[in-house]
Amino acid sequence: MSQSGVMTGADLLDICQPQTIDPVYRLKLSECTGYIIGVSDTFDCKNKALGFNWDSARFNNQQKLVATVIEWMHFHPNYLHYQASGLVASALAGTYPCPSSIAGQ
Numbered sequence: 001m002s003q004s005g006v007m008t009g010a011d012l013l014d015i016c017q018p019q020t021i022d023p024v025y026r027l028k029l030s031e032c033t034g035y036i037i038g039v040s041d042t043f044d045c046k047n048k049a050l051g052f053n054w055d056s057a058r059f060n061n062q063q064k065l066v067a068t069v070i071e072w073m074h075f076h077p078n079y080l081h082y083q084a085s086g087l088v089a090s091a092l093a094g095t096y097p098c099p100s101s102i103a104g105q
Contacts, residue, residue: 009080
């Protein structure tokens with residue numbers, strides 16, 4: 001974890017993709033899932049978080065949601081030094097955008 005105590009994208013990616021020989025492998029995967037789902041629960045099309053919104057109605061699978069965020073982080077390695085919650089929000093907003101009829105409200 002970064003020195004400031006704030007989880008960065010790099011920190012999140014580390015716990016989301018632990019080595020299988022890691023004795024706390026399952027714990028790290030659970031922490032990853034909990035973090036991403038926790039952030040996703042804080043905002044939707046009607047309630048923004050960190051300036052982002054996302055269409056939570058299109059989400060129906062935790063594993064897919066986590067995989068979406070991990071994939072986004074792999075495609076945006078230059079942002080991994082930023083706070084993880086903002087990166088999760090950005091990944092969800094980009095992947096599951098709100099319908100234009102709702103997003104502007």
